[in-house]
Amino acid sequence: MSEPETIKKRQVKVLVWDLDDTLWHGTLLEGDTVQVRQGVPEILRDLDQRGILHSIASKNDAETAAERLRTFGLLDYFLYPQIHWSAKSQSIRRIAESINVGLDAVAFVDDQPFEREEVGQTLPEVMILSPEDLSDLLERPELKPRFITDESAIRRRMYQADIERNRAEEEFQGPTEEFLAGLGMRFGIAPAGEADLQRAEELTVRTNQLNSTGVTYSYEELDLLRRSPAHLLLVASLEDRFGTYGKIGLAVVEKAQTCWTLRLLLMSCRVMSRGVGSILLSHLLAEARRAGVRFLADFRDTGRNRMMKVAYRFAGFRELERDGDRLLLEHDLEAIQPWPEYVEVALSQPGE
Amino acid sequence: MDDRKAKIRAFLSRFFRQHELGDQEDIFALGFVNSLLAMQLVQFVEKEFGLTVEDADLDLDNFRSVQRIDELVARKLGVTGHVGA
Numbered sequence: 001m002s003e004p005e006t007i008k009k010r011q012v013k014v015l016v017w018d019l020d021d022t023l024w025h026g027t028l029l030e031g032d033t034v035q036v037r038q039g040v041p042e043i044l045r046d047l048d049q050r051g052i053l054h055s056i057a058s059k060n061d062a063e064t065a066a067e068r069l070r071t072f073g074l075l076d077y078f079l080y081p082q083i084h085w086s087a088k089s090q091s092i093r094r095i096a097e098s099i100n101v102g103l104d105a106v107a108f109v110d111d112q113p114f115e116r117e118e119v120g121q122t123l124p125e126v127m128i129l130s131p132e133d134l135s136d137l138l139e140r141p142e143l144k145p146r147f148i149t150d151e152s153a154i155r156r157r158m159y160q161a162d163i164e165r166n167r168a169e170e171e172f173q174g175p176t177e178e179f180l181a182g183l184g185m186r187f188g189i190a191p192a193g194e195a196d197l198q199r200a201e202e203l204t205v206r207t208n209q210l211n212s213t214g215v216t217y218s219y220e221e222l223d224l225l226r227r228s229p230a231h232l233l234l235v236a237s238l239e240d241r242f243g244t245y246g247k248i249g250l251a252v253v254e255k256a257q258t259c260w261t262l263r264l265l266l267m268s269c270r271v272m273s274r275g276v277g278s279i280l281l282s283h284l285l286a287e288a289r290r291a292g293v294r295f296l297a298d299f300r301d302t303g304r305n306r307m308m309k310v311a312y313r314f315a316g317f318r319e320l321e322r323d324g325d326r327l328l329l330e331h332d333l334e335a336i337q338p339w340p341e342y343v344e345v346a347l348s349q350p351g352e
Numbered sequence: 353m354d355d356r357k358a359k360i361r362a363f364l365s366r367f368f369r370q371h372e373l374g375d376q377e378d379i380f381a382l383g384f385v386n387s388l389l390a391m392q393l394v395q396f397v398e399k400e401f402g403l404t405v406e407d408a409d410l411d412l413d414n415f416r417s418v419q420r421i422d423e424l425v426a427r428k429l430g431v432t433g434h435v436g437a
Contacts, residue, residue: 275386
């Protein structure tokens, strides 16, 4: 299951398309009545459902090309389309940076040998394809993700929501609090279900700053914790008026008779300016107070998570023990911070 | 010293809806201080006043208001022998 892979297989996360004579037949600016290549709409839809994103690197007129894609009902599939006259290697580099993936996670399809060579030489990590490769593209292992979670199918929409959200935040004039209050945030807290485990594992691996210990948990370990009566495994999610952020937080609590210990608390860096981490913490503190137990928390200094230490201390934790880079903290459960009234919090019971 | 408070107030006013924060006003009671802001506040104090916020200083009470932050800075600068602005 989670055996270490000695050879890291390439996993394509973004497919970058040329347009003329690749995505469609014909050359747009020569006045051709272009027609979408057979099988392309199916490829776009199928990969999109797998959570693989699409983009464009085309030397064309941006308006005209976008208009044509809209007519075909395909425009929405593409993130950060690069339709201009710069080198395609530059376009691909920009796409990878915008989506925040490595170049080895990008594939590029183009009918022109010149363009394939330019990209291949400048960015040797990129997987290069020609239109002939499209016929069996959906069967290639590089385009079959190891995990398909319920977030895969909405990944593109999450990126699109993020693009709009960031634009709104940049354009917003006024204090941060005002902006947050207008987001209409809904924060969900739920016991982890089986369908959450892959994302939960990914969060333990990828979250650095708001991570209390840096300890990673495998799918199997998380599954055991989920079933253990002596543990609480909670998953947090967030959405706002722009759309969902998906599953963005995780808490592992060990429940002994008279004392609960928060073994891990993490929040994705995508939400660290949203103030929702303290909501999950306040929820746990309130639960512990109701259960009449002490509340402890592990902290390990990883060199990258000072923000989490500040968050714990500002939430009212004090140091109980210190052993090198490991701390044991305790909260006296007297003052528990409230959360802003503009965030709606939804708690789910097990099995929901 | 008022100069120092003005700097602290100017930093905080970028975040809060209420523009004129009083010296004693509890910023945490407003329910809005998120992790990023908390971290930025600690880093602001360190950078602006040239000091290091130690684990022992990371007490909510030291950062609760303009007044408390100013007192923390004064104490830190006093202890390390520097003279405040």
